[in-house]
Amino acid sequence: MKKILLTSGTSGIGKAILYHLLSDNDKNQIIVNYGHNSDTANQIYNSLSEINKKRVTFIKADLSKYSEAKNFTDFVIKKFNNIDWIILNTGIDAKKNGKRVVFGDYDIETWEKVIRTNLSIPTFIIQDLQKNINENGKILFMSSYAGIEPYSGSLVYSVSKAGIINLTKSLLKFFDHKNIAINAIAPGFIETPWQKKRTKESYDRINKKIACHRFGKSEEVAKLCIDTLNNDYINGSIIEIHGGYGYF
Numbered sequence: 001m002k003k004i005l006l007t008s009g010t011s012g013i014g015k016a017i018l019y020h021l022l023s024d025n026d027k028n029q030i031i032v033n034y035g036h037n038s039d040t041a042n043q044i045y046n047s048l049s050e051i052n053k054k055r056v057t058f059i060k061a062d063l064s065k066y067s068e069a070k071n072f073t074d075f076v077i078k079k080f081n082n083i084d085w086i087i088l089n090t091g092i093d094a095k096k097n098g099k100r101v102v103f104g105d106y107d108i109e110t111w112e113k114v115i116r117t118n119l120s121i122p123t124f125i126i127q128d129l130q131k132n133i134n135e136n137g138k139i140l141f142m143s144s145y146a147g148i149e150p151y152s153g154s155l156v157y158s159v160s161k162a163g164i165i166n167l168t169k170s171l172l173k174f175f176d177h178k179n180i181a182i183n184a185i186a187p188g189f190i191e192t193p194w195q196k197k198r199t200k201e202s203y204d205r206i207n208k209k210i211a212c213h214r215f216g217k218s219e220e221v222a223k224l225c226i227d228t229l230n231n232d233y234i235n236g237s238i239i240e241i242h243g244g245y246g247y248f
């Protein structure tokens with residue numbers, strides 16, 4: 001039985017990870033965070049079997065805010081005390097009034113919100129929970145291929161995800177004494193609600209750059225996450241999954 005923490009687990013990649021965690025081991029206990037949409041969390045909860053309902057606890061916490069992140073880690077410690085796996089999947093792009101903001105139009109609040117949500121708060125969550133992670137535990141961050149090969153249209157997002165890559169490697173030494181493995185997944189373009197506003201032209205343009213000629217599926221990323229977590233010799237790795245992006 002493992003006690004598992006998953007952030008942003010009610011949509012796209014996070015939801016797929018949740019389902020994989022439930023089927024990976026029928027004794028896993030999972031705390032699942034989401035940011036805003038309780039209806040979606042309730043729908044997922046209601047769709048679970050009675051046995052799985054007992055294994056999953058949903059908790060709302062806007063992880064773009066330090067105060068809510070602290071309440072969240074307090075809740076996790078109270079509920080679980082000790083934790084085996086931490087999967088930090090939360091990530092946002094720079095947006096204002098629902099529209100993506102690009103370099104040239106950034107204001108400090110927009111920049112800082114992305115860095116805070118994608119990089120600073122994941123760091124503080126790990127710091128808050130450091131004493132509660134079990135020996136041989138696992139930490140898995142959701143980075144992005146944009147953190148390796150930056151997308152200029154998502155500059156601050158790319159910078160934040162590059163930070164996660166550095167964080168993954170930097171933390172290894174701090175957790176060496178407990179043999180805790182720390183890795184990051186770096187997906188390319190994955191078909192999730194995140195991509196829902198993309199036009200057909202945009203899909204076609206991007207698909208031409210991908211050797212598999214399609215966006216990835218959430219399930220494909222989720223399977224990689226679970227395989228990584230279950231493999232005790234993967235440590236300090238940044239694992240790319242992008243179907244051969246930029247293969248020319």
Ligand SMILES: NC(=O)c1ccc[n+]([C@@H]2O[C@H](COP(=O)([O-])OP(=O)(O)OC[C@H]3O[C@@H](n4cnc5c(N)ncnc54)[C@H](OP(=O)(O)O)[C@@H]3O)[C@@H](O)[C@H]2O)c1
Pocket residue numbers: 007008009010011012013014033034035036037038061062063064089090091092117142143144145186187188189190191192193194195
């Ligand atoms: N999709 C891609 O192409 C792609 C590629 C590379 C990396 N990634 C990374 O993969 C992760 C998941 O992306 P996705 O595509 O699966 O996204 P998604 O389908 O849009 O899912 C978003 C999830 O994040 C939650 N969320 C949003 N704001 C939050 C906040 N402030 N605090 C806590 N939770 C919050 C949402 O919950 P509410 O709805 O309740 O707010 C929802 O559960 C992100 O880190 C993203 O950067 C995605």
